[in-house]
Amino acid sequence: MAASRRPLAWRLRLALFAIGAICIAVSATVFFWLWSERTATRNVDELQRQVRVVASGIAVGGALPGSSSEAGLARERLLKVEAGLLGARFAVVDASGTVLFSTAGRGTPRSYPIASLPHTGDQFEPRTAVLDYGSGGKVAVSAVPVEFSAPNQPSRYLVGSRGLRDLSSGNQYVSVAIVVASVAGLLVAWMFGGWLAGRVTRPLRRLTEGALAVAGGEWGRQVAVEGDDEVAQLAGAFNKMSTRVSAAYMAQQEFVADVSHELRTPVASIRGFADAIAEGVASDEATIRRSAEIISTEAARLGELTSTLLALADLDSGAVTVSKEVVDAEVFAAALRDRFAVAAEIEGVELSVEVGAGAPLGDAERLLQAASAVIDNALRYAPREGHVLVRMGTEPGSGAWRMSVDDDGPGIPEAERERAFGRFTRLDGSRSSESGGTGLGLAICRRLMELTGGRVWAEQSPDLGGARLVIEQPVA
Numbered sequence: 001m002a003a004s005r006r007p008l009a010w011r012l013r014l015a016l017f018a019i020g021a022i023c024i025a026v027s028a029t030v031f032f033w034l035w036s037e038r039t040a041t042r043n044v045d046e047l048q049r050q051v052r053v054v055a056s057g058i059a060v061g062g063a064l065p066g067s068s069s070e071a072g073l074a075r076e077r078l079l080k081v082e083a084g085l086l087g088a089r090f091a092v093v094d095a096s097g098t099v100l101f102s103t104a105g106r107g108t109p110r111s112y113p114i115a116s117l118p119h120t121g122d123q124f125e126p127r128t129a130v131l132d133y134g135s136g137g138k139v140a141v142s143a144v145p146v147e148f149s150a151p152n153q154p155s156r157y158l159v160g161s162r163g164l165r166d167l168s169s170g171n172q173y174v175s176v177a178i179v180v181a182s183v184a185g186l187l188v189a190w191m192f193g194g195w196l197a198g199r200v201t202r203p204l205r206r207l208t209e210g211a212l213a214v215a216g217g218e219w220g221r222q223v224a225v226e227g228d229d230e231v232a233q234l235a236g237a238f239n240k241m242s243t244r245v246s247a248a249y250m251a252q253q254e255f256v257a258d259v260s261h262e263l264r265t266p267v268a269s270i271r272g273f274a275d276a277i278a279e280g281v282a283s284d285e286a287t288i289r290r291s292a293e294i295i296s297t298e299a300a301r302l303g304e305l306t307s308t309l310l311a312l313a314d315l316d317s318g319a320v321t322v323s324k325e326v327v328d329a330e331v332f333a334a335a336l337r338d339r340f341a342v343a344a345e346i347e348g349v350e351l352s353v354e355v356g357a358g359a360p361l362g363d364a365e366r367l368l369q370a371a372s373a374v375i376d377n378a379l380r381y382a383p384r385e386g387h388v389l390v391r392m393g394t395e396p397g398s399g400a401w402r403m404s405v406d407d408d409g410p411g412i413p414e415a416e417r418e419r420a421f422g423r424f425t426r427l428d429g430s431r432s433s434e435s436g437g438t439g440l441g442l443a444i445c446r447r448l449m450e451l452t453g454g455r456v457w458a459e460q461s462p463d464l465g466g467a468r469l470v471i472e473q474p475v476a
Helices: 008-061 070-086 170-215 229-278 285-317 329-347 364-381 441-452
Strands: 089-094 099-102 127-132 138-150 153-163 350-355 387-395 400-407 455-460 467-474
Touching: 008 070, 008 089, 008 127, 008 138, 008 153, 008 170, 070 089, 170 229, 229 285, 329 350, 329 364, 329 387, 364 387, 364 400, 364 441, 364 467, 441 455, 441 467
Parallel strands: 350 387
Antiparallel strands: 089 099, 089 153, 127 138, 138 153, 387 400, 400 467, 455 467
16 A cells, blocks of 8 residues: 655645755855854954054063062053953963963963964064864964064064954854744745745646546536646646547547437348348238348448448547558549449439649548548539539649549538538538438548648539538648
8 A cells, every 4th residue: 555645735845944944054054154254353353453552562661571570560460451451361471482471370371382373474473373272162362572582583472362252252142143033034934835835736736626527527627727837837738638528528429329320220120121021021022122122231331331430430549550652643533433433323423533733742542532532422412413523633822732522412501511521410401411321421531631631621612513522632
């Protein structure tokens, strides 16, 4: 059994929240690091400036270590006051870094690495660095020469130090501000994610409901076209699909009803006359022969209908393949004459076939099948001693090859011309199924034209006054 999954809206909301959380965390980390570095740099520079100012006073007033005079003690007290005001620790060290005097008393290191502190090479310039004292944390140190044993040879330095944790006490405020902003951002991301997830999934839920409704038999169900472009396009495609499914279902029902109607009459005739023979109602030889002829005729009609239905089913299923080749118009016209010469003679109709310039590009067998359906239709509706005229050739200016079939029958009303190509179409008036046939010939012709890249339509015949059916194919 497949494990249940959370709804798309929940997963989308969670994903947006996670993305927001990651972005906020990365942004907060980068901001805090940059702010901390900037704060530390600014405080180190400030410490260096302060040490330089205090060092200039010591250099003027004399060195502190070893002094027991009243002036020396006063200088010590003054330096401690300055250290307290500046929040720093001051120490006087020798050239090796050994502490000689400190304002911090026991809390001062015994020595400072004066020699390893970076400097520009100018012995008068301060040496500043950030030293890591382990558990004591990082400490900013700045050393300024205050006494020289020889030119360019400092013998004593004033060292100012300040713990970076003390310097960056504002970090706590910044940290709290970042946390508050992050929580607010996450809340906004969660609410916005819920809104966006609902906006995306709401049309999808409607599509799901619509699909389930169609699957349950509610053909033609439509959904609202809303949402972003892609979702709106999907809804529009669903509506078109639902409409086509509904149309296909209705066509299927009509098709089954029409097939049942077409089968009912010949089956009833065959059964009725067969029963008459079997039960002895048709006892004389002439009646029996007549009954047998009717049974044979109706059986042939059933066979024709079955073959036509199978051909139409093949066309609908895509089982029919078509080729693209140049069709010899003269050979094609001769085949049509041979095929319908006897039928035209039996119907008492004059059949004329005229061949013009040009040749079609298509499948010769399928084109012959389509043309046969059109000519057969014309022969059925042309009156006795009437005329059917077939013309074929390249249509000037159109770049297409056309075959027109005119008859002098009743014609097809303009409102019914497109419907004439439907399956089992029943047209009003004299041009109806009473003339025989299965009512599928023109439907098969339309499908064949769609497969071969051509088209077929009906219009009024300007020459004979009846109907004109036109087949068009690409010209070779």
